[in-house]
Amino acid sequence: MQFETEYSLKPHNSFGFDVKASFWASAQSIDDIRDAQRFCQENSLPLLVLGEGSNVVLVENYPGLVLKIAIQGKAIIKADEAKVWLKVGAGEHWHSLVQWTLDNDLYGLENLALIPGTxxxxxxxxxxxxGVELQASFYSLDAVCRETGELVRFNKDECDFGYRDSVFKGALRDRYIISHVTLCLAKTPDLKTDYGDIKTELVSMGVVVADAKSVAEAVARIRQRKLPDPEVIGNAGSFFKNPIISHEKFAQIQVKYPNIIGYAEGDLVKIAAGWLIEQCGWKGYRSNDAGVHDQQSLVLVNYGNADARQILDIAQKICSSVRDSFDLELEVEPRVYGVGVR
Ligand SMILES: Cc1cc2nc3c(=O)[nH]c(=O)nc-3n(C[C@H](O)[C@H](O)[C@H](O)COP(=O)(O)OP(=O)(O)OC[C@H]3O[C@@H](n4cnc5c(N)ncnc54)[C@H](O)[C@@H]3O)c2cc1C
Structure with a gap:
């Protein structure tokens, strides 16, 4: 395994922030992950794990090893009449996997088409x-313990999945490096077309009877229209999570803002954070090369030479406005890496 020094992370984070790693390596196997861990232990270096860098904010140069997980491979490990269990290397590109499942008549991932990352x-x-989350098709994952090097299997319950959340963002944050994910996919599609504009898009595509491929295509077309392509304008997708509040609080806000957008989820209501940000006047805001996308206020953007601090500064101001106007707290979705930030 090769360790590079003073390595530019600009092409490895979708915001395109121009920062460097003191050391860089790419892991093609579980042994490579363990070699990287040993390298860090022997040299007393911190370790940052990266996939495609589409959900991170890199504030400054990283004074340790950045390890890209590049483990490839797909294997059907089990099948019955209705389902197929597919084990996939952590470094596989997500959207290529979605396409591969559709080409192989395996279903469940179609609404997750075109999400960047590994x-x-x-x-x-x-x-x-x-309207679909990974957990619906997730079966288990294998991960290397960062402390012991041991390979551990986590089943679905152990991952404690939530809205844009798992145990790996909470109690087990930075404790494991995922090497493989096993999905349980259906042999017969169960199409979910009720969410957002999927149905309208299918109609405009001329689709009379939808199938999983046309749903994935519809989702991809909507995404391409609504979200900035990180290859063109740096971004990390939604910068904030949608706040989840009680029906009571929702009703209170509705008195003042009857047009507020919220989706009931059982006892709670999920509020469209993009709408809140737009109401506060931030849509299309720009300060030098940092800004808020002009089509989608949930997406903060780097038009070229912005750094993470400029983006975080705008994020902080947005949070204050939303707090002042709606008495709601916004939570940042991507992981922020930098001194003093956990
Ligand atoms: C334009 C755009 C649109 C997006 N749309 C969506 C969307 O619709 N829905 C959605 O949920 N997300 C969305 N995202 C966010 C992003 O695509 C996902 O979070 C994706 O899973 C990140 O993958 P990555 O490989 O780039 O992870 P990275 O950004 O490299 O890493 C993210 C975090 O995961 C950790 N990590 C990465 N790989 C491993 C591993 N193998 N083991 C342990 N830890 C690891 C990293 O340390 C980091 O903390 C979007 C992003 C962009 C840029």
């Missing part, structure tokens, strides 16, 4: 889009 990062925040 398979190994998907359980970290239980990726979700268009």
């Amino acid at each position: 398979v190994g990062a998907a359980p970290i925040q239980n990726i979700g889009a268009y």
Whole structure:
């Protein structure tokens, strides 16, 4: 395994922040992960794990080893009449996996088409889009313990999935490096087309009877229209999570803001954070090269040479406005790395 020094992370984070890692390596196997851990222990270096860097805010140069997880491979490990269990290397590109499952008549991931990033990062925040979350197709994952080097299997319950959340963002944060994810996919599609504009998009595509491929295509087309492409404008997708509040609090806010957008989820209501931000006047805001996207206020953007501090400064101001106007707290979705930030 090769360790590079003073390595630029600019092409490895979707915001395009121009920071460096003191050391960089790419892990193609579980042995490589263990070699990297040994390297860090022997040299007393911190370790930062990266997939494709599409959900991180890198504030400054990293004074340790940045390890890219590049483990590849897909294997069907079990099947019955209705389902297939597919084990996938953590370094596989998520959207390529979605396409591969559709080409192989395996279903469940179609609404998660075109989410950037790797398979190994998907359980970290239980990726979700268009009414579906990873947890619906998740079976288990294998991860190397950062302390002992031991390979541990986590089943679904142990991952404690929530909305953009898992145990790996909470109690087990930075404790494990995911090497493989096993998904349980259906042999027959159960299409979910009720969310957002999927149905309208299918109609505009001329689809009369939808199948899983056309749903994935519809989701991809909507996403391409609504979200800035990080290859063109740096961003990390939604910068904030949608706040989840009680029906009572929702009703209180509704008195003053009858148009507020909220989706009932059992005892709670999920509020569209983008709407809150837009109401506070931030949509399309720009200060030098840092800003808020002009089509989607939930997405903070780097137009070229912004650094993470400029983006975080705007994020902080947005949080204050939303707090002042709605008495609601916004939570940052991507993981922020920098001195003094956990
Ligand atoms: C344009 C755009 C749109 C997006 N849309 C969505 C969306 O619709 N839904 C959604 O949920 N997310 C969305 N995201 C966020 C992002 O795509 C997901 O969070 C994705 O899973 C991140 O994958 P990654 O490989 O880039 O992870 P990274 O950004 O590299 O890492 C994210 C975190 O996971 C950790 N991590 C990564 N890999 C591993 C591993 N193998 N083992 C242990 N820890 C690991 C990292 O240390 C880091 O803390 C979007 C991002 C962008 C840029």
